[in-house]
Amino acid sequence: MPIEVKNVTHTYMAGSSISVNAIENINITINDGEFLGIIGHTGSGKSTFIQHLNGLVQPTSGTITVDGYDMRDKKQKVLGRRLVGMVLQYPEYQLFEETVYKDIAYGPKNMGLDEKAIDDRVREAMDHVGLEFKKFADKSPFELSGGEKRRAAIAGVIAMRPKYLVLDEPMAGLDPKGRKNILNMLESLRQATNCSIIMVSHSMDDVARSAQRIMVINEGKIAKLGSPEDVFSDAEGLVEMGLDVPRISALAIEMRKRGIDVPKNIFKAEQMLEFIKGIKAQERK
Amino acid sequence: MFKDITLGQYYPSDSAIHKLDPRTKILTMIFYIVAVFLVNRIYAFIFPAIYVVSVMLIAKIPLRYIKNSIKPIKWIIIFMFILNLFLSTNVENPTVVFEWWILRITHESIYRSIYITLRLITLVAGTSLMTLTTTPISLTDGLERLLAPLKAIKFPVHELAMMMTIALRFIPTLLEEVDKITKAQLARGADFESGSIIKRAKSMIPILIPLFISAFRRADELAMAMESRCYHGGEGRTKMNVLKFHINDLYAILVMIGMCAVIVVIQMLLPIL
Numbered sequence: 001m002p003i004e005v006k007n008v009t010h011t012y013m014a015g016s017s018i019s020v021n022a023i024e025n026i027n028i029t030i031n032d033g034e035f036l037g038i039i040g041h042t043g044s045g046k047s048t049f050i051q052h053l054n055g056l057v058q059p060t061s062g063t064i065t066v067d068g069y070d071m072r073d074k075k076q077k078v079l080g081r082r083l084v085g086m087v088l089q090y091p092e093y094q095l096f097e098e099t100v101y102k103d104i105a106y107g108p109k110n111m112g113l114d115e116k117a118i119d120d121r122v123r124e125a126m127d128h129v130g131l132e133f134k135k136f137a138d139k140s141p142f143e144l145s146g147g148e149k150r151r152a153a154i155a156g157v158i159a160m161r162p163k164y165l166v167l168d169e170p171m172a173g174l175d176p177k178g179r180k181n182i183l184n185m186l187e188s189l190r191q192a193t194n195c196s197i198i199m200v201s202h203s204m205d206d207v208a209r210s211a212q213r214i215m216v217i218n219e220g221k222i223a224k225l226g227s228p229e230d231v232f233s234d235a236e237g238l239v240e241m242g243l244d245v246p247r248i249s250a251l252a253i254e255m256r257k258r259g260i261d262v263p264k265n266i267f268k269a270e271q272m273l274e275f276i277k278g279i280k281a282q283e284r285k
Numbered sequence: 286m287f288k289d290i291t292l293g294q295y296y297p298s299d300s301a302i303h304k305l306d307p308r309t310k311i312l313t314m315i316f317y318i319v320a321v322f323l324v325n326r327i328y329a330f331i332f333p334a335i336y337v338v339s340v341m342l343i344a345k346i347p348l349r350y351i352k353n354s355i356k357p358i359k360w361i362i363i364f365m366f367i368l369n370l371f372l373s374t375n376v377e378n379p380t381v382v383f384e385w386w387i388l389r390i391t392h393e394s395i396y397r398s399i400y401i402t403l404r405l406i407t408l409v410a411g412t413s414l415m416t417l418t419t420t421p422i423s424l425t426d427g428l429e430r431l432l433a434p435l436k437a438i439k440f441p442v443h444e445l446a447m448m449m450t451i452a453l454r455f456i457p458t459l460l461e462e463v464d465k466i467t468k469a470q471l472a473r474g475a476d477f478e479s480g481s482i483i484k485r486a487k488s489m490i491p492i493l494i495p496l497f498i499s500a501f502r503r504a505d506e507l508a509m510a511m512e513s514r515c516y517h518g519g520e521g522r523t524k525m526n527v528l529k530f531h532i533n534d535l536y537a538i539l540v541m542i543g544m545c546a547v548i549v550v551i552q553m554l555l556p557i558l
């Protein structure tokens with residue numbers, strides 16, 4: 001069963017003179033096992049939207065159901081929340097325990113699991129995020145490097161084995177290698193556990209590489225929703241919204257400006273390589 | 286859950302009152318408190334009341350802000366009112382209005398309850414004028430200048446003001462942080478609402494530890510940033526906006542002193558109620 005979001009609007013400080021319509025009339029169905037990328041520029045409402053998915057923020061109007069649980073209902077929310085793992089922006093702030101092991105065990109413990117099950121999940125989660133158990137389990141989370149902290153925090157959510165894993169800019173502030181690690185980790189996690197991944201990102205290249213479906217939010221509304229091919233085929237439109245485009249799309253825009261007719265559906269390096277090879281082959285003839 | 290806390294509810298507006306020197310505002314507030322304590326007849330509360338309303342009008346602040354400033358202490362006022370109703374007065378043969386078991390309400394105690402309530406309300410409404418019309422920053426600036434003479438006895442005036450400024454600046458940041466950490470732990474299945482008091486207190490640990498850590502980290506970073514910009518305390522430091530008294534400041538102080546005098550004189554001439 002999917003997550004269904006119907007006509008969701010959220011207004012911060014509703015009723016006051018400084019009320020902000022953070023998101024407006026959002027409709028989307030998030031399917032089992034899919035990788036959904038969410039993009040949009042600063043303040044467009046991405047964080048607000050994803051916090052609705054596990055009831056951290058309640059809609060001002062509209063409904064959200066997670067596998068049939070109504071997230072506006074206090075009792076159903078608790079059940080729905082177990083299905084949706086949420087990794088907020090800069091999740092390393094959530095670390096608080098004495099050891100990495102205990103911190104990752106916090107979520108499973110809150111779920112009421114027994115000792116043995118918790119241990120299994122902690123090991124599994126650390127394995128997924130690439131933190132070696134022997135080396136890190138007994139370390140204090142505050143001794144880790146930034147990237148390791150990030151991975152420990154994500155492991156704390158993965159350990160709850162969510163059916164939907166929501167991440168708010170999980171790669172923000174990491175170096176290219178750290179970004180790649182996290183992205184690969186998410187992809188292999190999805191294949192191993194068949195969970196859905198909903199990821200907010202500022203990096204078009206990362207989204208273009210991993211997402212099966214992309215949702216573009218602009219000023220609180222869904223501006224585009226579709227496959228990466230659909231969304232990036234209108235690279236010029238994204239630029240108009242003040243968004244970045246994948247580096248290859250940017251290159252394609254420049255090439256079009258210089259009279260080379262690059263097809264609209266090219267946004268990955270391999271595709272561009274093929275295309276350029278094709279041109280070269282034609283020239284040789 | 287922490288969203289409703291508003292601190293130093295500054296109301297931005299472009300008025301003569303807003304432009305007064307913060308030192309004047311602190312001084313007039315002290316005079317105002319004196320004036321309210323000088324009142325010993327209920328009718329004389331009309332003077333502080335007129336004062337508050339006129340200042341609000343000149344400052345172009347909607348009058349409902351008086352109500353807002355009293356709201357947080359609503360329960361204290363109600364508690365004081367009821368308590369004073371039943372406390373005995375030290376008047377001889379009081380007029381009993383109501384008596385049951387050890388509870389007794391007299392004419393005098395009703396009078397005193399009303400008197401205390403009015404005193405509380407005028408005090409809070411009047412002092413909130415200062416926070417409504419002055420930014421916290423200029424308030425600490427004014428305080429620093431007023432306390433400057435204490436430097437002679439090695440009292441760390443500048444450091445105190447700087448600490449106040451920084452604390453005020455970081456209150457909203459910390460509240461935001463609490464909100465963020467709470468959400469992160471809620472998402473990991475934390476439960477802050479059920480169970481015994483001890484369990485609930487324990488459930489705050491996952492919020493408090495990250496909060497303290499980030500507060501210390503912030504403090505450290507701020508100290509570093511200040512030092513790298515050559516901050517070395519108040520010595521030889523000049524101000525970007527130097528405080529200056531204007532003619533309006535004189536008027537404000539005169540009005541305040543005038544009001545104290547009027548209250549004293551009128552109560553002597555009219556010792557009714």
Ligand SMILES: Nc1ncnc2c1ncn2[C@@H]1O[C@H](COP(=O)(O)OP(=O)(O)OP(=O)(O)O)[C@@H](O)[C@H]1O
Pocket residue numbers: 012013020021022040041042043044045046047048049
């Ligand atoms: N707690 C809040 N109170 C009031 N307004 C808020 C709050 N949180 C967000 N907003 C406002 O709602 C709008 C959307 O914010 P949101 O955090 O969802 O944006 P975002 O797309 O996640 O941005 P970013 O990419 O910078 O993280 C912004 O205009 C923001 O100012």
Ligand SMILES: [Mg+2]
Pocket residue numbers: 046047048089168
């Ligand atoms: Mg955000």
